[in-house]
Amino acid sequence: TVTFTAMIGDESTRTTLGTNEEGKPQSMWTDGDRIMIHNGTEGFEFATSLDADAAKADFTYSGDDFTAEDGVIAVYPYGDYTADLAAKTVTVSIPSLQHAVADSYDPESAAAVAYSTTNSLRFSNVPALLKFTVNNSGVKNVIFTGLADECVAGPAEVVMTEDGSSIASVAGKTGDGTASVTLSAGDGYFETGRTYYMAVLPQALQEGFVMVDPDADA
Numbered sequence: 001t002v003t004f005t006a007m008i009g010d011e012s013t014r015t016t017l018g019t020n021e022e023g024k025p026q027s028m029w030t031d032g033d034r035i036m037i038h039n040g041t042e043g044f045e046f047a048t049s050l051d052a053d054a055a056k057a058d059f060t061y062s063g064d065d066f067t068a069e070d071g072v073i074a075v076y077p078y079g080d081y082t083a084d085l086a087a088k089t090v091t092v093s094i095p096s097l098q099h100a101v102a103d104s105y106d107p108e109s110a111a112a113v114a115y116s117t118t119n120s121l122r123f124s125n126v127p128a129l130l131k132f133t134v135n136n137s138g139v140k141n142v143i144f145t146g147l148a149d150e151c152v153a154g155p156a157e158v159v160m161t162e163d164g165s166s167i168a169s170v171a172g173k174t175g176d177g178t179a180s181v182t183l184s185a186g187d188g189y190f191e192t193g194r195t196y197y198m199a200v201l202p203q204a205l206q207e208g209f210v211m212v213d214p215d216a217d218a
Contacts, residue, residue: 002066004037004046004074006114006121008055028053030107034078035059035121039068040085045078059121071117071164077108088115088160094127094199096153096178100142100185105129105197115164124167126158127199132211134190139213142190144181144198147207151177152200172201 008027031050036043037059044066046059073083073090083090090113098106110129114121130144146152154177161168183198190196 002061004059004119004121006035006048006057006059006074006123008123028055029057033057033076035074035076036078036081037061037072037074038081038083038085038090039066039072040070040083043081043083071115074114074116074121074123076112076123088164090158091155092126092158093155094153094201096181098181098183098198100183100190100196102191102194102196105199109199113158113160113167115160122165126156126167126170128202130198130200131195132198133195134192136213137189137192139190140185141214142183142198142211143214144183144200144209144211145179146205146209148205149179150203150205151179153178153181156201170202172203177201
């Protein structure tokens with residue numbers, strides 16, 4: 001069994017929001033979370049088993065074919081990712097349709113990455129997290145769009161710093177991306193006064209942005 005210990009970085013990262021000792025929002029790993037650990041040749045699925053949400057968790061792989069002589073790039077959530085260990089780059093994706101979670105965010109939307117040459121992983125969030133509340137009842141969807149039609153979701157190349165300790169840049173692939181993100185309450189409705197988070201690609205929106213309820217009267 002191979003074990004990596006995953007920690008929360010300085011930013012708010014995976015996978016759910018709890019509170020720290022000071023009562024401030026603190027991202028936590030949850031039971032059953034899975035990550036992809038890429039050794040430069042292929043990716044492997046590692047999973048955690050927890051009795052309670054935690055900011056630090058052990059992820060294990062029970063196969064006998066894992067090696068990592070040159071370090072690893074890890075990605076949450078688990079998936080099929082293209083990684084270049086030498087260049088410290090990996091391509092992830094921010095979904096254009098996300099599911100609303102009161103006081104938190106869709107755990108599948110907030111991709112996080114880490115580079116390491118040891119068995120310790122310190123993850124950094126890829127997207128920016130937009131925090132907002134809904135004042136009106138009966139809202140089922142909220143759509144975010146940049147007013148200059150910037151790419152705000154879809155595939156993105158993540159470049160780590162030279163030492164791999166953090167993210168240097170995130171660049172969306174304009175031809176493959178989308179200009180809006182929808183946060184959906186599914187079969188229910190947003191709760192008024194509750195806090196919600198939406199994940200979008202980080203960037204400067206040159207002409208600002210708009211968030212709308214597509215079902216509201218004009």
